[in-house]
Amino acid sequence: MQNKTSMSQTEQILSQLPGDVLGRLRNADQSWKALQEGTTPVPLVVKETQELLGSVDWDIVICGGTLGILLGAALQRQGWRVALIERGILRGREQEWNISRKELEVFLELELLTAAELKQAIATEYNPGRVSFFGGSDIWVRDVLNIGVDPVFLLDTLKSKFLDAGGQLFENTAFEGAAVHPNGVRIDAAGGLTTRLLIDAMGHFSPIVKQARQGEPPEGVCLVVGSCAGGFPNNDTGDLIVSFTPIQTQCQYFWEAFPARDGRTTYLFTYLDAHPQRPSLEFFVEEYLRLLPEYQDVELSQIDFKRVLFGFFPSYKNSPIRMPWNRILPVGDSSGGQSPVSFGGFGSMVRHLNRLTQGIDDALKCDALSQNALAQLQPYQPNIAVTWMFQRAMSVGINQQLAPNQINELLTGVFQAMAQLGDDVLCPFLQDIVQFSGLSKTLLLTSLTKPGLVIPVIPQVGLTTLLDWMVHYINLGIYSGLYPVAQLIKEPLKTFPPKTQYYYHRWLNAWCYGSGNDY
Numbered sequence: 001m002q003n004k005t006s007m008s009q010t011e012q013i014l015s016q017l018p019g020d021v022l023g024r025l026r027n028a029d030q031s032w033k034a035l036q037e038g039t040t041p042v043p044l045v046v047k048e049t050q051e052l053l054g055s056v057d058w059d060i061v062i063c064g065g066t067l068g069i070l071l072g073a074a075l076q077r078q079g080w081r082v083a084l085i086e087r088g089i090l091r092g093r094e095q096e097w098n099i100s101r102k103e104l105e106v107f108l109e110l111e112l113l114t115a116a117e118l119k120q121a122i123a124t125e126y127n128p129g130r131v132s133f134f135g136g137s138d139i140w141v142r143d144v145l146n147i148g149v150d151p152v153f154l155l156d157t158l159k160s161k162f163l164d165a166g167g168q169l170f171e172n173t174a175f176e177g178a179a180v181h182p183n184g185v186r187i188d189a190a191g192g193l194t195t196r197l198l199i200d201a202m203g204h205f206s207p208i209v210k211q212a213r214q215g216e217p218p219e220g221v222c223l224v225v226g227s228c229a230g231g232f233p234n235n236d237t238g239d240l241i242v243s244f245t246p247i248q249t250q251c252q253y254f255w256e257a258f259p260a261r262d263g264r265t266t267y268l269f270t271y272l273d274a275h276p277q278r279p280s281l282e283f284f285v286e287e288y289l290r291l292l293p294e295y296q297d298v299e300l301s302q303i304d305f306k307r308v309l310f311g312f313f314p315s316y317k318n319s320p321i322r323m324p325w326n327r328i329l330p331v332g333d334s335s336g337g338q339s340p341v342s343f344g345g346f347g348s349m350v351r352h353l354n355r356l357t358q359g360i361d362d363a364l365k366c367d368a369l370s371q372n373a374l375a376q377l378q379p380y381q382p383n384i385a386v387t388w389m390f391q392r393a394m395s396v397g398i399n400q401q402l403a404p405n406q407i408n409e410l411l412t413g414v415f416q417a418m419a420q421l422g423d424d425v426l427c428p429f430l431q432d433i434v435q436f437s438g439l440s441k442t443l444l445l446t447s448l449t450k451p452g453l454v455i456p457v458i459p460q461v462g463l464t465t466l467l468d469w470m471v472h473y474i475n476l477g478i479y480s481g482l483y484p485v486a487q488l489i490k491e492p493l494k495t496f497p498p499k500t501q502y503y504y505h506r507w508l509n510a511w512c513y514g515s516g517n518d519y
């Protein structure tokens, strides 16, 4: 038994929590280390064959249940034959997912939840939320990411609806491999399942995605550690993004805090690359525990930890991933469809739920299941691509020398400009929806009023990132213009063959979502 005084704060606190949290943290660290060192094994789980399948039992098999069940319930409701395989038990995590209220309306639109069920799924709601950076002043916003959804209730309700509508769930069943045939996919699970379409919802570390990416290193990583705990001073407000320290350990630390059902959720998160010298998750948990008292104005000994949370989210410039096979579609975290500055994968899935349900329905109806046809369902979105520059501007290279407050000062300047321009600019941005007009106005205002903040960003992010960004920025402008124009041909196109219509609707979706017109 280790002497208590020689134990780190992390060891002391985590060892008192149920469920071997310390062991899980160290396991996660092994995966993080493997990613940093490029030693993550590349599995061979998907193969192709030219043989025809004798029969195809399912229209859709979804692998991975956490966000997979959202889509599973929606597609089963459309009348498709859907099976879902989940390697564990399909159950939501204890910790709430934060999202904005308006985004949840899709559950009503798709008739996945009744108004009463949606109400019950909302565990917490708070207002207002704060944005604040070291040395700057506080900005307050309302109704942004201020709803805490109870994943246990949500997933349980969707699971019942899915089963009631005739969906089949295989729990404790892991995806191990698949063969793509010309007329379907055979999945090695539950004695062999055959399907027209395989949906990969197995998260960032999906074996299918690992094979498709072939060990390609991520350009960015968002690392998050935190807890849900009691014992804090009363505080009904939240923090959307806050920093109160200068750069340290070649990282800028950001914080998030929300009132939660079991007390208060607080997260420390940072953006970095996967350089081998980057610290471990355990180091960041220790940093979190060191700084939490200052952040929340409370003694560590007063905090009653209910659960400690952590994760790392790799992001790839080559996103969303294009699968090299027919009949396989990634959704949720596996698709890499969300922005590199976000760890709101639930929010991102909910935002795209209607579009994906409709798109998959169309694809199945007209048999548009080729690699290219399915890639249209996870299209390039310039408004996500432009956020790569923000990821860069909020992170520090392992050997880069930056002024200690460079990131804080830049963010203070940019957010002040956004606040000055109003909620129409600030709120979508905080919900991960970048729009051309809002972005242009912000950049113009910041460059004109505070050129001293903008110029140092150029050497920080590098010329390649900047040029890349310009291309995406121009595309964002083009997409914003194309969307309203392309809608004009909606009516005449109704006479065209289904496949042509399929592509047209996917492009329309790409221009809409890719320019933030869905907001």
Ligand SMILES: Cc1cc2nc3c(=O)[nH]c(=O)nc-3n(C[C@H](O)[C@H](O)[C@H](O)COP(=O)(O)OP(=O)(O)OC[C@H]3O[C@@H](n4cnc5c(N)ncnc54)[C@H](O)[C@@H]3O)c2cc1C
Pocket (backbone or CB within 6 Å): 063, 064, 065, 066, 067, 068, 085, 086, 087, 088, 096, 097, 098, 099, 173, 174, 175, 176, 201, 202, 203, 204, 205, 206, 207, 224, 225, 226, 309, 310, 311, 312, 331, 332, 333, 334, 343, 344, 345, 346, 347, 348
């Ligand atoms: C600390 C923390 C806080 C977060 N807070 C928020 C938030 O407030 N709001 C928000 O929107 N998002 C938040 N997120 C992100 C959100 O939790 C994820 O984006 C979401 O869980 C992604 O879901 P997924 O189903 O795509 O992947 P995962 O959550 O990784 O789930 C993958 C599923 O696939 C299953 N699976 C994996 N491999 C196999 C296999 N071989 N066979 C069968 N099944 C398999 C797993 O068991 C799991 O059910 C947070 C994440 C963390 C770590």
